[in-house]
Amino acid sequence: MNVANSDQISDLSGSFRHSMSLLAGSVAVVTTVVDGRPWGMTITACCSVSAEPPTVLVSLAKNTVTAQMIEAQGEYGLCLMGAHGIETAKFAAAPGRPKFLDDAGHVIPGPASTPSVTGAIAHLDCAVSTKVDVEDHVLFLGRVRAVSFPTSGSPLVYGARQYQRIVPALQLVGTEAEDHALAYSAW
Ligand SMILES: Cc1cc2nc3c(=O)[nH]c(=O)nc-3n(C[C@H](O)[C@H](O)[C@H](O)COP(=O)(O)O)c2cc1C
Helix, strand or coil, X not given: CCCCCHHHCCCHHHHHHXXXXXXXXXXXXXXXXXXXXXXXXXXXXXXEEECCCCEEEEEEECCCHHHHHHHHHCEEEEEEEEHHHHHHHHHCCCCCCCCECCCCCCEECXXXXXXXXXXXXXXXXXXXXXXXXXXXXXXXXXEEEEEECCCCCCEXXXXXXXXXXXXXXXXXCCCCHHHHCCCCCEC
C-alpha cells in the first residue's frame, strides 16, 4: 500500500497528517447553492451527532466557497456517496476549481432546497442549528429536515490516501488484506 513511511516524519504537522491518512472515512459531498446554481464539495469530516432530533455535523475549511455560502444561507445538503459516485467525489474535491454540479451533470433534481448529487446513496437536507469556529475550520451542526435515498450501493470510503470500497473483513481472513482493497485514485 502506498502510504508514507512513518519513520521519516519528524515534525508534528507531518505526523498528524499521516495519522489522519490512516483514519478511513465515508466520503460525502456537502452541497449548497452559489449564484443560483448547485455546488458541492467533497468531505470525509462528518458524523451523526443526535438521533432525536436528527442532527449531523460537517467540518469545512473556513476559506472555502462552500463554508462561506453555507454560513450565508443557513442550510446544506449532506450527500453520502456510493462507490459508483467516485467521479462526482473527484469533481467536487478539486481545490480552487468551480464546483458547479450542473456543469458536469452531477446534480439530481429533487424537492429539497439543498442539491443532491449523482452517485449519492443518501441525501440529508439540513438546516444549520449551530456553527462553531475551530482554528482553520468551521463546524456546522445541521438539523435534518428530510432524507432521501437517490440510488443504492455500498459506501465510498477514503483511507490511506486512496478512494476505496468496502470489502467484508471476513472475506480477507488468510489473505493479504491490502491486495483486496480496490483503490481508484490517489488524492
Ligand atoms: C476524500 C477527501 C476528503 C476531504 N475531506 C474534507 C473535509 O472533511 N473538510 C474540508 O474542508 N475539506 C475536505 N477535503 C478537501 C476539499 O474537498 C477540497 O480542498 C476542496 O474541494 C477545496 O475547495 P475550494 O476549491 O473551494 O478551496 C477533502 C478532499 C478529499 C479528496
